[in-house]
Amino acid sequence: MKLYRCQICGDPYLGSAPPTNCPFCGAAQKYIVLAEDYQDRNDIPDLSSRSRENLKKALELEVNNSGFYLCAAACSPDPVAQAMFKALAKIEAEHAATICKILKIPKPEIKPDDKACQKDPKANFAAAHEREQRAVAFYRQGAADATEDRVCQVFSALVEIESDHIHISETRK
Numbered sequence: 001m002k003l004y005r006c007q008i009c010g011d012p013y014l015g016s017a018p019p020t021n022c023p024f025c026g027a028a029q030k031y032i033v034l035a036e037d038y039q040d041r042n043d044i045p046d047l048s049s050r051s052r053e054n055l056k057k058a059l060e061l062e063v064n065n066s067g068f069y070l071c072a073a074a075c076s077p078d079p080v081a082q083a084m085f086k087a088l089a090k091i092e093a094e095h096a097a098t099i100c101k102i103l104k105i106p107k108p109e110i111k112p113d114d115k116a117c118q119k120d121p122k123a124n125f126a127a128a129h130e131r132e133q134r135a136v137a138f139y140r141q142g143a144a145d146a147t148e149d150r151v152c153q154v155f156s157a158l159v160e161i162e163s164d165h166i167h168i169s170e171t172r173k
């Protein structure tokens with residue numbers, strides 16, 4: 001067994017090989033490094049006001065989306081859809097936690113957003129699709145706006161991860 005860490009969320013992973021995607025934040029394998037090689041890049045002394053604003057907005061998006069997925073998981077009668085929404089809720093919560101580390105603020109408590117979802121998993125996947133598309137568009141802008149390598153790295157990783165989520169919702173809505 002080897003100990004790995006994700007350069008995006010920082011979480012540790014024990015395994016015989018690096019996972020294809022971070023099990024916590026969904027980041028691609030290229031971000032998974034041996035624990036010895038991990039670099040904590042979350043301390044950005046001169047975070048620009050533009051990046052700060054973008055990260056705050058991203059945090060809001062992630063918290064909202066995670067709350068939506070928690071609701072969708074709780075409401076879904078289908079166990080497979082339930083598990084899928086639970087997995088997505090956890091990943092979005094991890095994104096929120098990662099953003100909080102850069103902003104140096106405590107991570108907010110995320111609760112199911114009972115007004116955000118419906119009983120029908122198909123309707124929830126359709127809503128998820130729109131949410132993820134909005135997120136990808138915004139994170140692309142966040143990456144383009146960023147003058148800090150780390151902020152650009154995080155927004156770029158989020159674009160990839162939420163694009164994976166778009167493919168999931170595309171096939172299920």
Ligand SMILES: [Fe+2]
Pocket residue numbers: 006007008009010011022023024025026027
């Ligand atoms: Fe990760």
Ligand SMILES: [Fe+2]
Pocket residue numbers: 062091092095158162
């Ligand atoms: Fe996310």
